[in-house]
Amino acid sequence: MAVSALLAMTLAAAQPASPAAAQPGSPDPALDQSIAPDLPVAAGPAVLDAGHVDLGPRYVDDEWTLLIHDDAAQPVWRDPDRTVLRVTDAALRAVPDDPVYGFLGVPAGTDVHVVPQVQHPDVVWVGWNTQDPRVMQTIDRGVTLELADVDGPGEVVMYLQDGTFSEPQVLWRSAEPPGQPMWVEVNTHTHANWVFTAPGVYLVAVRVSADLVGGEQVSATRHLRFAVGDATSPDDALAAQPGEVAAAPPPAGTDDAAPADDTAGGGPWLVVGLVVVAVGLAGALVVVVLRGRSVRRRVEQERTQS
Incomplete structure (x- = not known):
């Protein structure tokens, strides 16, 4: 059996956390966290290129929304429209020569940027949680996270992997139709592998929906802003608008002016x-x-x- 797992290459000898380890009572101390009910929402813009961040539902002025929980330094919530998740070239890894990673959609040996499932000191660590105290009190059992849309020069894939020898569990693929719902129970804290197949600016639209204990239904869609690669400007990611992000350039040797048909x-x-x-x-x-x-x-x- 091949042992050149993408996750193992990303994290050296570190073992990834399993999906079950994201539940309360996890033995992994990195995933054992609680969020204060009065945690403020930062006002200014921010570029996060390392440290621990989570995407999570929260109420702001009694409105259901989706924010970024940043505890890389002082714990705070951040507005996704004013936050750039910068994935530097420290995240570059080659796709293993193993058919189990065929879902990435790129040939073996291709360099891709990987935000790992287990924390890497030089790469921003992106996960999700349902641990805001008011959220835990009001939602009925959990929430649904969906990949609503992706604008960017390449594909985005998110997957979990339970150990080096287990097959990956694909959660989201931008090459597939939007939606791809993922159920997240209340008081959950989880991290996964995020793969970007080309450098550039990405806007990843995420929808979070829930049934409340009072019978109401709530939903919100926000865009995560990724600046992938050292050459990509965080300012460009901060200014990007949905539908205006540059697509991938045509393959070498093709005529840009020639219509596809x-x-x-x-x-x-x-x-x-x-x-x-x-x-x-x-x-x-x-x-x-x-x-x-x-x-x-x-x-x-x-x-x-x-």
């Missing part, structure tokens, strides 16, 4: 040719009609004279 049917020149032919046929039809009318007039005149 040129080879399928002749491209714009075929359209021009068809238009010319149609105009020519229309002109010929007009000539035939006019000639026909002229012939009928001559025949009628000859009949009248005779």
Whole structure:
């Protein structure tokens, strides 16, 4: 059995936490946390390139929303629209030559940026939690997290892996249709592997929904802003708007100006040719009609004279 697991390469000899370890009573001290009920929401922008952060539901002015819990230094909640998660080149790893990682959608040996499931000191550690005290009091059993949309130059994949030899459990793939719901129980704290297949700015839209104990339903969608790669500007990620993030460049050797369907049917020149032919046929039809009318007039005149 191949042991070149992507997670093992990312974390050297560290063993990843299992999904079950994210539940209360976990033996992993890194996942054992509690959140104060009066934790403030930071006002200013921030760039987080290392340390522990969680995405989690919270009430702000009695409104259900999704914020980033940052305890890299002083614990605080942050607004995703004013926070950049910077994934530096310290996160670069090569995709293992193992078919079990085929879900990443890139060839073996390709360098990708990996936010690991277990904390790496030089890479931002991104997870999620349902541990805000008011959230725990009001939700009915748990919440649903969904991948609503991804804008970026490559694909985004999130997966869990229970140890080096266990097969990955894929949670989200941006190559698949939006949605991909993930159930998260109350008082949960979990981290997973996030893989970005190309450097650049990514806007990852995440939707969090829940049934409340009072019978109401709540939902909110927010964008996580990732600046992937040392050459990617966090300022660009902070200013990016959904739908405006640059897509991946075309493969080398392709003509940017050529439409995608040129080879399928002749491209714009075929359209021009068809238009010319149609105009020519229309002109010929007009000539035939006019000639026909002229012939009928001559025949009628000859009949009248005779």
